[in-house]
Amino acid sequence: MKARLQTAVQRVVKPVEVSGTSRTQLLALAELARRAGGDVPAQGRVPGLALYELKVFSQNGEDGVLAEIIRRSGAPGGWFVEFGTGPGVETNCAFLADVLGWSGLFMEAGGTEYEGLERKYRSNPSVATRRTMVGPDNVERLLDEQGVPAEFDVLSVDVDGGDYWIWEALERHRPRIVVIEYNAALGPDRRLVQPRDTGGWRETDYFGASIEALVALGRRKGYRLVHTELTGNNAFFVRDDLPGEYLDAAAVPRRSPNFWLEGVVHAPDPEDRAYVDLDQAHSEP
Secondary structure, three states: OOOHHHHHHHOOOOOOOOOOOOHHHHHHHHHHHHHOOOOOOOOOOOOOHHHHOOOOOOOOOHHHHHHHHHHHHOOOOOEEEEEOOOOOOOOOOHHHHHOOOOEEEEEEOOHHHHHHHHHHHOOOOOEEEEEOOOOOOOHHHHHHHOOOOOOOOEEEEOOOOOHHHHHHHOOOOOOOEEEEEOOHHHOOOOOEEOOOOOOOOOOOOOOOEOHHHHHHHHHHHOEEEEEEOOOOOEEEEEEOOOOOOOOOHHHOOOOOOOEOOOOEOOOOOOOOOOOEEHHHHHHOO
């Protein structure tokens, strides 16, 4: 959730003139980790990726976490795909495109947002942009049409709701690293996901999937959870066959919503809509 996040949470907590998490806070976090020796494994322990959260182009600390995962696990193709980019101001893959020179695909459905995205990348021959609504029924066709390799390096999914179903629908394409939004308000105890036909986000706490729903999906597809952001926005997964030391998936924190590192949450869903309970669905005859 990009710029619209600000509007939704203002009604719940307080007016704030900020977009995304403070760069200063994340820089201070990195310095604190350095002073405490947090970037060096203690007694053979693998440090958690919260130490690496940094922001240049991303909404929160995604830039730094992705850079560290790529350092540990590699990215031989230099290829990314990102859905739900907004105008290209706060995107998880802008660092890869703008600084590292990767090839990739940005897709955005909003008209005004897409205009900004297309304008930013129209002179970059390595980066394609497309205005379209991405869903589980068309995601692989869209990737094929844009010439995305079957094995690409980074997939970032932030479509404000149907993220789980889009990742589930990927079969021919197997990204090495997946960054995907989850609903931290659902808690870690149940595998809940919004129905496939829910429609667009209404700026409430009804959206997406619980972290355990995504962990189970990742496990089924051959991925392990390696990090959840301090803000409770995104989860990071790495394919099981890749190198790199990480915390065990069970040790990765299951966080509560903490938008902007200020404890901000979304407004409650006034309709109190139900989620699909995957545990119950799988236990039924």
